[in-house]
Amino acid sequence: MSDRRGRRLAERCHVKRLSWAIALAAAAGPGMVVLAADGPVDDQLVIDGREMITRTMAPAGHPLPEVLSGWLFREAETRATEADSFANPGMLAVERGEELWNTVDGSAGKSCTSCHGNAADSMKTVGANYPKWDAAAAKPVNVELQINKCRVAQMGAEAYGFDAPDQLALTAYVKHQALGTPMHLDLAAGDMQSWWDKGKAVYYTRMGQLNLACASCHEASTGKYIRADHLSQGQVNGFPTYRFNTGGMVSLHNRFRGCIRDTRAEMPKAFSDELLALEVYVTWRGTGLSVETPAVRQ
Amino acid sequence: MATPKPRIKVPKTAKVGEVIAIKTLISHDMESGQRKDKEGKLIPRKIINKFSCTFNGQPVFACDIEPAISANPYFEFNARLSESGSLKFTWVDDDGSIYADEHQIEVA
Amino acid sequence: MQLNRRQALALSAAAAFGGLLPVVARATPEATAQRIAAFAGAAKPAMGKITLTAPEIAENGNTVPISVTVDSAMSGDDRVESVMIVAEGNPNPEVATFHFTALSGVAAATTRMRLAKTQNVIAVAKMADGSVYLDQKEVKVTIGGCGG
Numbered sequence: 001m002s003d004r005r006g007r008r009l010a011e012r013c014h015v016k017r018l019s020w021a022i023a024l025a026a027a028a029g030p031g032m033v034v035l036a037a038d039g040p041v042d043d044q045l046v047i048d049g050r051e052m053i054t055r056t057m058a059p060a061g062h063p064l065p066e067v068l069s070g071w072l073f074r075e076a077e078t079r080a081t082e083a084d085s086f087a088n089p090g091m092l093a094v095e096r097g098e099e100l101w102n103t104v105d106g107s108a109g110k111s112c113t114s115c116h117g118n119a120a121d122s123m124k125t126v127g128a129n130y131p132k133w134d135a136a137a138a139k140p141v142n143v144e145l146q147i148n149k150c151r152v153a154q155m156g157a158e159a160y161g162f163d164a165p166d167q168l169a170l171t172a173y174v175k176h177q178a179l180g181t182p183m184h185l186d187l188a189a190g191d192m193q194s195w196w197d198k199g200k201a202v203y204y205t206r207m208g209q210l211n212l213a214c215a216s217c218h219e220a221s222t223g224k225y226i227r228a229d230h231l232s233q234g235q236v237n238g239f240p241t242y243r244f245n246t247g248g249m250v251s252l253h254n255r256f257r258g259c260i261r262d263t264r265a266e267m268p269k270a271f272s273d274e275l276l277a278l279e280v281y282v283t284w285r286g287t288g289l290s291v292e293t294p295a296v297r298q
Numbered sequence: 299m300a301t302p303k304p305r306i307k308v309p310k311t312a313k314v315g316e317v318i319a320i321k322t323l324i325s326h327d328m329e330s331g332q333r334k335d336k337e338g339k340l341i342p343r344k345i346i347n348k349f350s351c352t353f354n355g356q357p358v359f360a361c362d363i364e365p366a367i368s369a370n371p372y373f374e375f376n377a378r379l380s381e382s383g384s385l386k387f388t389w390v391d392d393d394g395s396i397y398a399d400e401h402q403i404e405v406a
Numbered sequence: 407m408q409l410n411r412r413q414a415l416a417l418s419a420a421a422a423f424g425g426l427l428p429v430v431a432r433a434t435p436e437a438t439a440q441r442i443a444a445f446a447g448a449a450k451p452a453m454g455k456i457t458l459t460a461p462e463i464a465e466n467g468n469t470v471p472i473s474v475t476v477d478s479a480m481s482g483d484d485r486v487e488s489v490m491i492v493a494e495g496n497p498n499p500e501v502a503t504f505h506f507t508a509l510s511g512v513a514a515a516t517t518r519m520r521l522a523k524t525q526n527v528i529a530v531a532k533m534a535d536g537s538v539y540l541d542q543k544e545v546k547v548t549i550g551g552c553g554g
Contacts, residue, residue: 073554075461075463077470077471086323089369091323092303092370095303095305098323152448225550225551229551229552243466247368247468297554298465298466298553301453303461313463330520357509358509359504359506359509359515360505361502361517364498368517368518369469372517373516375504376514377510378511
């Protein structure tokens with residue numbers, strides 16, 4: 001299966017021009033299209049002996065019948081790297097995050113441990129249940145912002161800047177504690193539902209010179225190819241993820257901004273209301289998928 | 299970049315003559331010297347250029363590394379030992395820094 | 407330099423999708439062959455004994471897993487001294503050279519490498535008796551999209 005897909009992919013990328021593709025399509029005969037979409041692979045992700053839920057029934061009201069982890073859309077080598085928690089370079093960030101968790105910082109002389117103790121216990125589900133409603137701020141808070149709140153209010157330390165290496169590492173560490181836990185948001189809390197609505201509106205709004213909405217690629221074209229990349233459902237369950245492309249960690253809001261940049265639109269700021277709403281909505285779209293942080297992507 | 303930190307996976311025990319698997323990973327950008335910054339200036343090369351593993355001072359495995367090795371260099375190799383001792387791992391940076399780690403292994 | 411419309415479009419598309427523009431590759435099959443000849447010394451590389459494993463298609467050229475295994479007892483005279491990895495289409499042919507010893511147990515190693523474009527990757531093993539063996543795999547590097 002993967003061999004056949006591989007050959008086809010290779011043809012598409014290396015056969016020089018469309019005329020070739022047309023010739024191949026003709027040669028392949030009716031009922032087979034060379035540029036066809038391929039579904040996700042039929043494979044099981046097991047990390048450190050734990051089976052991940054990479055495929056599950058969509059929650060009520062979801063436009064797709066099944067939610068699928070992005071892992072299922074990657075090539076064998078990329079999948080294998082994520083499945084091996086030693087070979088996964090994202091674990092370097094997780095280990096750095098563990099150091100930060102135990103490091104005293106700020107005027108209050110506290111570390112994360114001072115209040116939260118052992119992350120393996122206290123952060124067991126956090127990564128699966130965020131963003132959460134923050135009553136004081138009257139908006140949802142994601143893990144990055146929650147860490148910054150703690151740093152400022154409890155530790156007397158400075159908030160991390162967006163995508164600071166320590167923010168990526170500590171976020172990856174916190175989310176990694178929930179590895180395997182199915183994602184689930186409490187939309188009944190506070191005003192979460194209206195942020196979900198707002199996020200849904202963003203998801204379906206076409207933007208940029210290419211006039212693409214999130215849904216254009218990740219709902220309408222899931223399984224198809226965008227150049228040589230196999231389009232996934234754009235799930236958030238593996239963020240921050242390690243990308244082979246940059247050799248580093250990529251946060252969710254960085255990914256959101258990257259996608260929006262690729263539509264050639266103005267990028268909203270990280271942690272802006274627009275992207276927070278999108279995070280709420282897209283997290284819901286992956287309800288039931290295991291947290292895979294740090295996932296490995298091309 | 300924070301100081302490169304090695305990760306090493308090596309069994310704690312092994313049988314005499316058994317071939318064991320060793321995996322190593324270290325955080326490093328492996329700046330190739332081929333990339334340009336936003337002003338179009340070449341970013342100078344800075345890589346880990348040598349990795350080695352010794353057992354009780356004897357060489358087990360080594361690697362000369364070029365800029366074509368990916369960021370966060372990963373090596374998987376093997377060892378066959380006949381006594382207990384210490385596996386020492388060393389990475390040499392272009393700037394002369396040496397990152398090292400040591401693991402004891404019981405061989406019986 | 408004046409760009410025609412097609413070139414300008416191609417550039418803007420590259421800018422939209424790519425982060426860093428690729429640097430022009432300088433290594434050639436000839437330079438690579440010279441490098442192999444220098445490594446092999448007096449011996450003429452033969453096929454066999456060494457197996458290079460690499461993906462047929464790399465999802466991203468920045469991180470491509472490769473493995474080599476050489477059929478050898480790794481004791482007495484039947485030992486592999488070193489294995490050199492070279493690539494024909496990178497800025498430089500050299501990738502890495504593994505050095506094995508009797509303590510290695512087996513002559514096998516895995517690492518991850520960068521490939522600037524679709525090209526041949528070649529692994530060359532030098533045995534203790536001076537003989538040299540070679541294996542070659544073509545790895546296709548796809549033109550990335552936006553990360554899927």
